[in-house]
Amino acid sequence: xxxxxxxxxxxxxxxxxxxPEERLEPLAxxxxxxxxxxxxxxxVNVDGVEPMTTPVAMTLPxxxxxxxxGNIRDQVLANAPKSEDGFFVVPKVVE
Amino acid sequence: xTDLTRLTLSDAVDGLKAKTxxxxxxxxxxxxxxxxxxxxLNAYVVVTADKAMKMAKASDAKLxxxxxxxxxxxxxxxxxxxxxxxxxxTACSNILGEFTxxxxxxxxxxLWDQGSVMxxxxxxxxxxxxxxxxxxxxxxxTNPWRRKNxxxxxxxxxxxxxxxxxxxxxxxxxxxxxxxxxxxxxPAAFTGIVGIKxxxxxxxxxxxxxxxxxxxxxxxxxxxxxxxxxMLEVMCSGDKRDSTSLHLPVPEWTKSVGKSIKGMKIGVxxxxxxxxxxxxxxxxxxxxxxxxxxxxxxxxxxSLPHTRYALPAYYIVAPAEASSNLARYDGIRYGARQNGxxxxxxxxxxxxxxxxxxxxxxxxxxxxxxxxxxxxDAYYLRAQKVRTRILQDFEEAFKQCDALLTPATPSxxxxxxxxxxxxxxxxxxxxxxxxxxxAGLPAIxxxxxxxxxxxxxxxxxxxxALDEESCFRVAAAIEDAASFKARPEKWW
Numbered sequence: 001x002x003x004x005x006x007x008x009x010x011x012x013x014x015x016x017x018x019x020p021e022e023r024l025e026p027l028a029x030x031x032x033x034x035x036x037x038x039x040x041x042x043x044v045n046v047d048g049v050e051p052m053t054t055p056v057a058m059t060l061p062x063x064x065x066x067x068x069x070g071n072i073r074d075q076v077l078a079n080a081p082k083s084e085d086g087f088f089v090v091p092k093v094v095e
Numbered sequence: 096x097t098d099l100t101r102l103t104l105s106d107a108v109d110g111l112k113a114k115t116x117x118x119x120x121x122x123x124x125x126x127x128x129x130x131x132x133x134x135x136l137n138a139y140v141v142v143t144a145d146k147a148m149k150m151a152k153a154s155d156a157k158l159x160x161x162x163x164x165x166x167x168x169x170x171x172x173x174x175x176x177x178x179x180x181x182x183x184x185t186a187c188s189n190i191l192g193e194f195t196x197x198x199x200x201x202x203x204x205x206l207w208d209q210g211s212v213m214x215x216x217x218x219x220x221x222x223x224x225x226x227x228x229x230x231x232x233x234x235x236x237t238n239p240w241r242r243k244n245x246x247x248x249x250x251x252x253x254x255x256x257x258x259x260x261x262x263x264x265x266x267x268x269x270x271x272x273x274x275x276x277x278x279x280x281x282p283a284a285f286t287g288i289v290g291i292k293x294x295x296x297x298x299x300x301x302x303x304x305x306x307x308x309x310x311x312x313x314x315x316x317x318x319x320x321x322x323x324x325x326m327l328e329v330m331c332s333g334d335k336r337d338s339t340s341l342h343l344p345v346p347e348w349t350k351s352v353g354k355s356i357k358g359m360k361i362g363v364x365x366x367x368x369x370x371x372x373x374x375x376x377x378x379x380x381x382x383x384x385x386x387x388x389x390x391x392x393x394x395x396x397x398s399l400p401h402t403r404y405a406l407p408a409y410y411i412v413a414p415a416e417a418s419s420n421l422a423r424y425d426g427i428r429y430g431a432r433q434n435g436x437x438x439x440x441x442x443x444x445x446x447x448x449x450x451x452x453x454x455x456x457x458x459x460x461x462x463x464x465x466x467x468x469x470x471x472d473a474y475y476l477r478a479q480k481v482r483t484r485i486l487q488d489f490e491e492a493f494k495q496c497d498a499l500l501t502p503a504t505p506s507x508x509x510x511x512x513x514x515x516x517x518x519x520x521x522x523x524x525x526x527x528x529x530x531x532x533x534a535g536l537p538a539i540x541x542x543x544x545x546x547x548x549x550x551x552x553x554x555x556x557x558x559x560a561l562d563e564e565s566c567f568r569v570a571a572a573i574e575d576a577a578s579f580k581a582r583p584e585k586w587w
Contacts, residue, residue, distance in 0.1 A: 051479030055535035
């Protein structure tokens with residue numbers, strides 16, 4: 001599977017990274033280099049093999065369904081690039 | 096008075112308890128060193144001098160009353176990956192801007208609870224993605240080691256390059272680090288110090304900036320095996336805020352250091368004899384085997400047939416998880432926002448294009464591609480199954496032996512730019528370390544000798560899951576036999 005310029009454009013869009021037109025071709029080359037190297041995994045027989053989760057068998061811990069945190073609005077907003085009246089300010093999203 | 100900055104962590108803790116010197120004295124000694132060295136070495140990206148002196152003063156008050164924790168008064172450096180309340184934390188990425196956490200990571204909280212003093216935040220590859228610390232927004236740190244008769248600046252490895260430089264150059268007693276594919280062990284090997292990645296789940300990931308969640312583990316970089324054991328004892332804990340953390344008692348690993356290895360069975364995996372491996376690495380490995388034999392261990396040849404698939408599997412799993420984890424950096428809730436053409440999508444795309452460096456963008460694109468519609472099974476799922484195969488290899492080998500001995504890196508420290516522009520050539524640095532991340536196993540790197548150019552080389556011990564004890568025991572035996580006393584000649 002090799003990627004072309006259009007695939008890079010599509011993937012960059014999915015990743016929400018603006019990639020200038022002139023970078024698409026070189027990036028396709030770089031990604032193909034990495035992907036070609038990754039292709040070796042097709043040699044491995046994985047029939048009937050479960051995907052890896054953890055080396056130490058454990059069950060996911062459960063906890064009481066109660067609120068344990070909150071009322072920290074100012075802390076949540078403390079690092080916002082833009083906030084107003086206790087809200088995040090974002091670019092206009094509704095026309 | 097002796098130079099306090101050259102003490103080991105264990106000796107410093109003893110000296111503080113015995114009141115041979117105060118925490119304020121040793122903290123000031125480190126701050127002075129940092130002041131004169133950091134411009135050249137670039138290990139620290141934030142120095143918290145006032146906070147350090149305040150913490151030291153509080154420690155001295157406790158020590159005066161004969162109180163205090165396991166690390167009371169000991170000055171440490173913290174990798175910029177760990178969130179520290181009120182102290183800028185950016186994982187050395189532009190996208191985090193001036194992000195200043197309002198909370199503390201569990202690992203650092205554990206260290207403060209035991210009395211350690213924070214000197215500052217340490218340089219690293221952007222989001223821990225790199226093997227030479229060349230992707231940091233603050234520029235790379237410099238390895239205090241140089242080749243004989245050369246002044247070429249060498250990397251101290253990555254991603255925990257700042258931590259390694261700081262420990263090797265006596266800019267802290269020990270440092271926190273993190274390891275996703277070798278980011279603790281490769282820098283340890285490049286700078287002649289000790290670093291351990293514990294079993295996955297031993298240390299909480301809460302408050303640690305995420306890279307690849309199924310691989311990331313915190314661990315220490317320190318001057319000796321005993322220091323690393325002491326640090327790890329304090330850093331590890333079960334944590335209800337990290338659902339993958341293990342709720343198990345943390346053993347007293349310092350007690351394993353110095354225990355005889357007589358009768359232990361040490362496996363030597365033939366697949367680690369990489370093509371084109373430098374003769375010096377092979378020689379060092381044979382030397383390590385001879386030392387362990389002399390100490391009474393039995394050497395057993397083992398096979399880990401899927402070793403060659405570890406790195407390709409890693410370069411699917413890590414970028415895939417990173418692309419998901421780093422989706423949070425949208426310029427809305429924190430970090431540096433770039434407005435683009437004013438629309439929301441353009442704000443996201445411009446923020447991320449300007450905020451992430453080239454290597455991070457490359458990995459996010461790979462990760463997004465392998466997770467995109469139609470490719471999940473072919474890439475991510477297959478890679479996770481290959482991981483199971485790699486773990487099975489280890490489990491099979493551990494039926495015959497207690498721990499494995501391998502080289503830590505395929506070469507000594509290299510110069511910036513010497514690897515060229517090929518990303519895959521840089522990725523190969525992790526060839527000996529990455530298997531332990533994929534299988535979730537504990538692994539320690541310790542110095543074992545110098546190469547012909549006078550640079551340190553390291554060996555690695557990989558243990559069974561939860562058996563850090565064997566790692567420490569074997570590492571201490573090698574440390575003892577190697578009697579590695581070399582230090583970088585001070586030029587900075």
